[in-house]
Every structure is written in C-alpha cells, then in structure tokens.
Amino acid sequence: MAVAWLLLALMVLGSSGEHAEVVCAGNACYTLHRAELGWHGAQERCRHNGGNLAPVRSPDEAERLQELLAAAGWPGPAWIGLSLARGHCVLPQEPLRGFSWVAGGEPGTYSAWLAEPAVTCLSSRCVSLRPDEPSGTVGWADRPCRAPLAAFLCKFSFRGMCGPLPLTGPGPVSYTTPFGVRSPRLAVAPFGTLVEADCEGGAGPAFAVCKGPLEGGGFAWHPPGPLCPIACSHRNGGCQQRCVETPGEPARCACHPGYALAEDMASCLPEDSCHPNPCQSTCLSRPGGFECSCETGYRLASDGRRCLDVDECLDEPCQHECHNTAGSFVCLCRPGYRPTGPGGRHCHDEDECARPGICPQLCLNVPGSFHCTCLPGYQRQPSHGDACLDVDECLRDPCPGHCRNLPGSFECLCPAGFLPEEDGHGCRAAPTDGDKPTGATNSTPRTTRIPRTTTGILQTTVIPRTTGAPWSTSILQTLGIPIGVTPPPAPTAVGSAPGAEHSSDGPRLLLYYILGSLVAILLLLAFALALVACRRRAAKQEKRPAKNAADNYCWVPEQAENRGAGGERR
Template sequence: MMLLVLLLFPHHLLVDGIMSDPAETVCMGNACYTFHLERAMFEGAQKHCQENGGNLAVVKTKKEARKVQEILTHLGAKHEQKIDLKFWIGLKLHKGQCTVSAKELRGFQWVSGEEDTQYANWEREPKSTCTEDRCVAVHHRRLNADDLVWTERSCKDHNGFVCKFNFRGMCKAFPLVEPSKITYTTPFAQRPVNKLTVLPHGTSADLSCDSQHVYSICHEKNGCFGWTNPGSSCDFSKKSCKDGLCYLHCASADLPSECQEGYELGEDGVTCIQKDFCKDSPCKFKCVSGPQSYRCQCPPGFQVAKDQTSCVDVNECSSHVCDQLCINTNGSYTCLCKEGYKMTDGKCRDIDECSDHRCPQGCVNTHGSFSCYCHAGFNGSNGGQTCDDINECQGNPCDHDCENTAGSYKCSCRKGFRLAADGIECIADSRISSSKGEDDKTDILNDKKSEVLEHTLPPTSRNYVFFCNNKLNVMQLYIILCFK
C-alpha cells in the first residue's frame, strides 16, 4: 500500500506535510528567492516560507519581476513544460474587502501589509467579489521573458510558490578553483547549495583545498560583508580567468575583473553579465537592449520617429486596410461601410433594401442602393413613394364608351354594335340586323294575309285564321295562302 501511495504521489511532494527543498534558488541585492514546485494552498505556502525565515515573494519592481521570470523560463526549459508553472506570490485580498480598480494592486495587499508597488501586470481584471479570500499567482510565458503575468484565483487552489528572504547584505562566493571544494549552507535551506554567486548574511561555507579544511561564515564588519576566514591557505589572488575565477566572458587571463565588450561585472563581482544599454537610454516608450547597443520600441499602432527615441502614429489607412472607408485614430484605425452596406465578418456587404418592402409596388436592388418602380397603368409620385392610377379614358382610347379601372380601362359598344377582337373598336352586329329584317317581312305578310282572309272567308273562318296567324310562323302562313 505504501509503495502504491509513493507511486501515485507527485515526486516533488514529501509525506507528513514536509516540503521538499527548492527547485531553484537565486540571490540578488539583499534578498534571496526560492522556487518550489510542490503544489500547496496559499496559506500552506506562506507558512512554509515563514518557518524558514521568509515570506511569499513580494515582487514590487521590474527588476525583481525580470529575475523571477528568468527563473521560471529556466524551470520551463529544464522540465520541458511538463509541470504547471504557476507560483503563489505574497499578494492577497481578504474576505470582506472588495477590489478597487483605481489602485495598481486593485485593493490587494502584500503579506507584509504594504500596498505600494512599482510593478503590476494583471492578466485580466480581478473578480469584483468580496465573499472569499482571493490570492495572486504568477505564471510563465515562454515567448516573452520580460512579461511576468499576474492571475488572481481562489486561495484554496494548489500552486507552486516563491519564497523571499531579506538579508542585511551578501557575500561574494568563493571562486571555483580546482582542486578546491566548497559547500555552502544558507539560513533558509536545509541542504547545501553550491550554485549561487552571492550568498546571504549568515551563510556558512566549508572549503577544502591543499589538503586543508576551512570553515567560514558570511558576516558584517563595519558596514561591509565578508567571510570570517577568506580562504586561509587557499590563495585565490594569484588565480586568473583560465582558472575559473571569472565565470563568463573573461576579457583577459591576467585581468579577472574585466569583461569582454558588451559585458559588465555583475553584483557578485565575479560573473560577467550582458550590459543593460537601456539603463540610461532616451527612449520615450520602451528600450530593448542588444549585444552591443539598444533600440527604442513603440507600442502597436506607432512607429519610431525620425529622432529614433519618440513614437509617432502609424496611418494604417494609407495601406488600404479597410474594405471601403477608413478612419485613422491615434495608435489604431476604424473601418466603416458606405451607405447601403453593412459590416459582416470584417467585410462590407450590400444591404437588400427590397427585403424591407420600401417601395409601394415594384423594387429593384442595386449595389449600395435600390430603385422603386410602378406597375403598368400607374404613375410614380412623391419621389417614388406612391403609385397613382392613370385614367386612360381621358385620352379616348375606346371607339364608343370607356370605363376606367385600377391600372387599366375597359371599352364597351352601344346597341347594335359589338366589341372587336382588339377590345377597342366597335363593329355593327350583323346577327341583330338580319333578325330585324325577317321580322318586318313577316309583319307585312301577316297584314296582307289578314286582309285576304277577312274578305274571302266566312266570319267564323276569318276569325280562326287571324288567331292562327298570331301563332304560326311565316312558312305555315305561306301554306295557308297557297291552300286558299
């Protein structure tokens, strides 16, 4: 069972709640920082730092932030990003206190109780909650080693942590000269450390050289810090760069305190570090130090001016960055669309005005606009907003009579005429004339026959024929006459 627990538990956590030694330690100025990969809640991490004489790290300056980020970058490369590089620092907002957007620390306080800072880099604005403790962690960004990002989160989350230990001063490490051996033990570490170039007040050093053993402590004397036994029979003064007295970029084997061009002696008095050419640069916005010089850098939307120090706005509109209209602004630009278009997915798309039924009758959509038209038989008026009916009858289009209708007209003819196939002309109706002529002939014959019958037939017969005449057709009448 114990073997199973050890296999399942992360290798950087020890049993019984005892924290492991730091994964990395660095000292600068009057402080040392220890970086712990074991994950703990904020209070547990702070307790561990305090038990060793320090606190969770207070990162108030850009210099401190840069150094912390360098170590995180180193750890990320060392572990190939297989660990979660988020570390608690000593910044906390207590339950019952709300964020204050006008302050750099947004109302958070350092574990030391202070609220001032020269450096702040929030990844996003902290939550405006007052119902729980909120704490701050920093995390690694591989692409920008100068960017130490702050993220606020619940204090109950588990993260790595950075401890900071303040000291009265530092002693320079002894030069690494073979065949000597040196072992350092700092006040805050349970195990010896041997990679530091400066060590804090109170550090003990065990030196072995020329078959002799020397014990020394970093102490203060008359305001200066040094070793109680600076080396005894281990004479380092005669050593040079070729013996390892300078760690990097020695300029001469005979001058251990000099560095190559572009480098300068570090705080430890032994290591050569790249010069910071930006220290006294005239850059108005940002300075980037290089191997031999520096260059000024501007924020997005600006470019370095002719004086090579200040920044001027870039007119992005001159590069045709917009689809239609462009308005240049200070450090940026805004794209707009012409009337009749709307912005969709960064492009100006035509608006189909006809889909909004803007016309009274017909509508034709065009690029950026539209046109209204009226149907046949109507005239447009009021700027195309209305369509009025045309009274075609005023032009006398019909042969006889005309009736106006909505959008058209209808022709009709007088009695005895009928409408031609064109719907306009009136022509005489032959069927009506023929029928009328036959009727007239019948009437004349009937009159004559009545007269004949009245004179030749007896009264009784004469009356019968007249009655029948009113009921018989012309052919029957002819038969009667022929019979007579």
C-alpha cells in the first residue's frame, strides 16, 4: 500500500516537473535552468528544490558543467554558486580572490578566472560561468549580483544512485527526479527518481522507482524490471540479438557469445573488458581488450593501469614559485608581490607605500619591498622604531654668529652690521657708505658703540654715523695693544628656511676675526719683549762702578814750571 501511495505521489510530481537539461554522475546531479533572474533569485530557486547554485571546485566538476552547457546548446553565461558579500574585500593573492561558495566548505585551490575580478570592498559581486571564445573552455567572470542573467546552474547531492533502467520493449521513457526536473534520458538516476515507460502494444505505461538499497552503497529500481514485457513473437521482444522466454517469467533479451547487454537491456555490445574496471582511473573498451586513461594532472604508469601524479612545476609555469599538488599545482608569489593573470601564474609588485602610516615620513617603493626615508633635516633612528629625529645642524657650527636649531632646519642669528642671506643660513656684511643708494637724504647722526681693547682694559669709541648711510662694524680700533675682540652686543634673528646653501661672507668674517686675534697676540708678544728689554736697559744704567782711593782727588792738567829770567826752573 505504501508503495502504491509513493508511486501515486511521484506520478503527480512527474506530471508537473520542469523540463531542463540534467547530468548525473557520482552522487550528484547538475541542472541548467533558463529563467531571467538575479543571483539571489537563482539561488532561491535551487534551494527551493533542495539544492544550491552549482559550485566548480575541481577540473572534473568544470568538465561536467561544460558537458551540460554543450548538451543544452547554451552559449551564454549562467550563474554559479560563487559570490562576494558586501563588506568583504577582494583578495588578489587568493585563488578564489576572497569569494566563497554558497554551499560552504573549504574554498580549495581550483580557480578558472577568465579575468581578474573588480577590486572592491563596498559592493556585492557574483560569478557566472561562461565559455571562453578563444579556447572553447568555460571560465569565471564576476558581475553585479542584481544584474539578471538568462540561465543558472544548480547542484543536487544524494546518498546514492540507481543504474540503467532495464527495458525489454521499445517506447518513450521519462525520468522525473526528486528535484522537480524531467528528462528523457539519464545514465544514472538519484534516489527517489520515478521512471515512466510508455509500452507499445497497448500494454499501457509502466513505472519504477529508485529506492531499493544495495549492499556496499547505491540503490536499485523497484520493481526491478524489465519494463514493458512482451512476447518474443512480437518484433523479437524488442531485442537486438536474442529474445528468451522462460515459463512463468517475462520475456528477456540476451546476446550472442562475445557480446553483453547494453544499459537499455535490449541492445548488445561487445563484451566489456572494463567490467570490472581494471584501471585506476578510466577504462575504455577496445576490440580485443581495453585501454586505461588518467585524469588531467596525472600520467599513466608503465604497467598501463595505474596513474601517477605529474609534477607540473618542472615546466616552470609560474613566474616566482610553484607548489605541486595532487593532479595540479599552485603558483606562489614572493613577499611584496601579488598574483595576477590567468590562474595567478604571474606576479605583480605590490606598492606597500600605498598603505597609510607605513613610514613615519617618506616611503620609497622598490620591487618586492619598500624603504622608509626622512625629510631633509631629519635622520632615522633604528633604536626608536625607525622614527625620524631632528638633526641639530648647529653642532656643525654653520653660522658666523649664534645658531638656533629648529625642527628639520636651523636659523642663523646675525651680528649687528650684518644682514641675513635669503636662505636664512648665513650672514653677509651690510653695504658700506660707498654703496649708499642715490637719493638718500636722511643724514640724522647716529652713533654705535664698537668694542675696543687696550692692554687688558676694554674701552669703547663712539663713531658718528648718519641714518641713511650703510656702515660696517668690521673695523676695530684699539688704544694700545688689542688683547681680544668682544662679540657684538646686539645679534639680529634671522628666520630660517630649509635649504642646503650657506652664505660665503660668514666664513670670511670669521677668518677676519681669527687673523685679527693672531695679529693682536703677536703684537702683545712684541710689546712684552720690548718691555722686558727696556727694563733690563734701565737696570744697567742704574748700576754704579766700584769706588777707589782716587775718587776723592781731583786731577788738574799739568802746567809749565815758573822760570826766572834765565829761564831756569824753580
């Protein structure tokens, strides 16, 4: 009774099933539906029937969907179950570029982007499957999720399948699947599929349901068939070679030696040397034997049966690094690069300087990396986390006078009588009286005090000057021997502007100060020597010779003796 109700329910379902192209393999069925829907509407349709928009997680799955599109003759794009939600960013370095499958699970490493998806974090993006015109293969392309497409692909998963339906008579057959799709042909049918055969000869329709579990997995038809039993006397029972009648049993088809019944249980094929499958992967029947073949990414072993993984990295398909995987490979980029191009095989330099705050001041991008630099007037300090610290330029004594350090620069404080250079990093002597501009009439006398020295005593001399005439304080006057030069009393602050040039008058003035000091020192030494010599001379003059007995007598000149008349001597 329960079977009758099940058959009745499936008959009602089958009468309203949707006609769509379907392909079943393994434990899943894939369908192509033609309806003008956005991505979310298509996903809702698939979910309503117990499935999801189809994923493409492997080359085999991509080949299955390509077969489905070809069987349906559909040339345009169709939605698949790959999407990027709003608020999630496109990640160019990942195979799925940050997108995820609607059915969940691990993202995997397989990808088939025909073009790089638009980089965004603000809008949702969804993916369609479409043929690539130059190569004829199918690939992925992203587009707005709300933009409608005329077709979408669904996937339905099951615990097992029923094999080919045995038929003993010709007639149209219709398969109605549990997901509401009707098809005239199915190589395998999922659990719960209803099959209806329109038997010839007025026998009426025959039904069977895929529901009987088998040991080791899978299911069987109930009733087991064959359907549309007829006598062998009528058109050989619909058999290609032999029709066998056994008392109490319906007629059945058989084949001559060397042949075996096909899936329709009426045709005959050469005996299948691939049953059971002697190959590790795919077995192809050949006259007198079989031939094994392997999936993409594998090669046939020397025994002609096993499949060995192909190391695609030996062909250097990647620009940087290649990682071999079972049946495939993955391209990796070195740090500082991101994958680009078909399959992510090429690597493009990543501009790290585009990230905000990566360097304290300046960032220089280089292939695969970057360097942080500092502005002029600063230097890097690795001990402070590569921070840029101010350089104290005043330690190099760049100014003729006083120097004041500033963040990233410095300023010179010019002495009185000097003017700042335009770059603020030097001083120059003010114009002299001979450089007075024509037309200057202001002659109000002014005075300025110029320091001067004597022997150890600082003095000042007042020099009159006029307001309109430029003057210089580079002339030093002394009363006596100078022993030093005192700094000018009133320096002038000069604003600084960053620059690398300095005035040449500053060093020249400093040279004048040094030479003047040397001359003053030499004159002081000469004065000291002269003073010593003079004192020694004075000391000699004061020294008296030793006295003797003759010092108390006076010597008179010798005179002639008085002579008498005769001239005689007395």
